[in-house]
Amino acid sequence: MPIHEKSLIREENIRTRDDLVIDGVDVSGHWSTFIESRVVTDYNEDLEDQIAGLPGGENIHRCWQCGSCTNSCTVNALNADFNPRYWIYLIRTGMESELLRDKDIIWQCVSCNKCTYVCPREVAPEGVMKATAHWLELMGHTPKSPSTLFDEVFSEQVIKRGKIEESGIIRGFFKKTGQPLMQNWLTTMAFRLFKKLPFGMMFHMAKSTIFRPKTKGWRKSQLAIEDYIIEQDTKHRKLLGLDKPTSPTPQASNDNATSTLVEAAE
């Protein structure tokens, strides 16, 4: 009999025993081939609550699986395996292992928000993708994505000084992602800037790079922002059952809340 749903059989679910004798009959090798069951035997209600508790995931429970998000998705057009509708379903029913199979593509969402504009139930699927990527990182399933790393360097500067200084961000980002500082496009850009930029502006830029000025009276804001970040991070980690906060603020070097505050108060 032909197998109609061949597409559902996965390589890793095919089991063969090299050494198997049943009732005196040798069924080793392909004689003992079987396919692991795909039966879903329970729902894990926690998974939806966890994603819903992370920023962006709040409205996941509204989804009625119409597929509009997937149909409109920029990334889906390039990779049919990128399927927000499907992931939302897996999360809602708690099919965690199934979700983890796609952990290396979920973060590829480009935040174009086409899905958000088309979703009839205002689930904000883009937010759900963000929350899911965040969840994957927090749970240690995936390393931090390049965009997360960029965000970290960026917010680190803003939090510290109330200002950003581009060259610092680029250097920090390259360091975190292990990229060399000298890259063709970058040196070309720097060279052209050097040639065309008015002297006053160049002087200003150089000064900022060296002295890294702070916004006036920033200390108060810095403390408030850091408090908030710690509070949110602690909340998220508690929700996910992770006890020890790893990086309470984007300043990855601090490993607990107090040291951040101490440093901030310096």
Next chain:
Amino acid sequence: MTKPVLIVGGGPAGLAAAHALATVGQKAVLVEKTEILGGAPIHSGYAKLVPSGQWAKDAIGGMVSRVEKNEHVDVRTNAIVKSFSGDPGNFSAELSDGTTVDAGAAILTTGFTHFDSVNKPEWGFGTFEDVVTTTQVEQMISSGQGVKCPSDGRKPKRVAILLCVGSRDRQIGREWCSKICCTVSANMAMEIREELPDCHVYIYYMDIRTFGLYETDYYWKSQEEFKVKYIKARIAEVTSDGDKLIVKGEDTLVKRPITIPFDMVVHAIGMDPNVDNMTISAVFGVDLHKQGFIARQDSYGVMGATSRPGVFVAGSAIAPETIDDSIAQANAAAMSAIASMNSQSAVAAE
């Protein structure tokens, strides 16, 4: 306008027809088979009604007392119509209690019969105590005892509501949609979540038919405010592992078989044609729809007309119907009855 109108069936439709006639001074005789008026919502002890949110015993109970107190309505409980003869304006009905009623017209508001879940044995009703029907859960709520597993009285942690039980199923000869059970189930799911916030409620559906405003007031609300979960699957069977009920089926959205444990399984039972319809059809000489409901002759002209002139029909006797639509149809049928008697007296006066 001397002869009364004969109304058969004292549910929401019959009560509405009697009240409508009485308000214009037309006498009516209301014949009800059982001991008490009120129809399904009272006989089966429904809890809070869709869409008013009122308790059935208050809302429909109010309709009952309004009719019982009305001098224009002659209520005959514990009675059915044995024979019916005559012509429009001049009918004669013989009741099972031996009395005879002369009537100018008749309105059939004989309603529906609840689907008996025993006829779908694969879904475990009658085999496992904790497989119940929507009417049973309505009674748990309306009686104040609360939602509990019948087997041992424990509060369920996980409830599955199976939609379309006894509807939309050619295997058992039922090709209709019972129209109200999606909404009733969404409402019930919210009531369960309200009473037992730790209990997860799953609704297994083929389609969700919460028509009109019920979409936002029940379907969306149950999902958005009460976190009721909807799974697209028609369940294959309900079994037990000795401890929990096991619901088996295919989750169609992920093309995967499911065998999920539940504490309680609720059948969203449908609305069958009244089991008496063959008799009613023979006694009153009215045609039935091929599915066994009383056939309507006219959708846009004479409201509630049956195949027999002077005999009208309203409510869930025609098809699965909501209470408010049954009431609206009953008012329309009352108007048709009066019009038919007036035209007969006009003929007689010529």
